[in-house]
Amino acid sequence: MERFGFIHGELDTKLLILFVLRRLPRPVDMNTLAELCFCDGGVGWFEYSDCLAALVDNGHIEKLPGGRYLITEKGSRNGETVESSLPYSVRKKAEKLIRPVAEQMRRDAMIVTEHVPQGEAFMVTLALSDEQGTILKVELRAASEAEAVQLEQRFRRQAELNTGRIVNLLMDGATEK
Numbered sequence: 001m002e003r004f005g006f007i008h009g010e011l012d013t014k015l016l017i018l019f020v021l022r023r024l025p026r027p028v029d030m031n032t033l034a035e036l037c038f039c040d041g042g043v044g045w046f047e048y049s050d051c052l053a054a055l056v057d058n059g060h061i062e063k064l065p066g067g068r069y070l071i072t073e074k075g076s077r078n079g080e081t082v083e084s085s086l087p088y089s090v091r092k093k094a095e096k097l098i099r100p101v102a103e104q105m106r107r108d109a110m111i112v113t114e115h116v117p118q119g120e121a122f123m124v125t126l127a128l129s130d131e132q133g134t135i136l137k138v139e140l141r142a143a144s145e146a147e148a149v150q151l152e153q154r155f156r157r158q159a160e161l162n163t164g165r166i167v168n169l170l171m172d173g174a175t176e177k
Helices: 010-022 030-037 044-056 075-083 090-109 146-155 159-174
Strands: 060-064 068-071 111-118 123-132 133-142
Touching: 010 030, 010 044, 010 060, 010 075, 010 090, 030 090, 044 060, 044 068, 060 159, 068 075, 068 111, 090 111, 090 123, 111 133, 123 146, 123 159, 133 146, 133 159
Parallel strands: none
Antiparallel strands: 060 068, 111 123, 123 133
């Protein structure tokens, strides 16, 4: 089937995959990567999956446990060298799609939530960091694993807002005598 778009052939598809991965701050699953690479009508699923496998085989991309993909130093270096050969319109479309995914990945990397059994209860750790280090780290005891998971989910959903609330609560109390 004839596809419309600027990306045609194996080499263009590989360049596009490397272009996308170079702009993501963390490993990404195959389907998310595919959605970002399908910004051009010339890329099809079978070509994409074959090219992704070839890039893994030749060491440009590393396949991590859990089916996530990460660009290697070799892939980054080679991708940077040749990415300007991708059509400008494809690069711009890809960058527009990548931006919110990359921002979400950065946010997720700054939020740590985990729980570990402690006797019959669970110790829950909730933390928010930035480029400078940890902003807030709270440890709570939860009565059950379900409660621990619920605490983690609620914190993750609004980590910045919750951290701000805690800081404001502590700061408002600082003026009291």
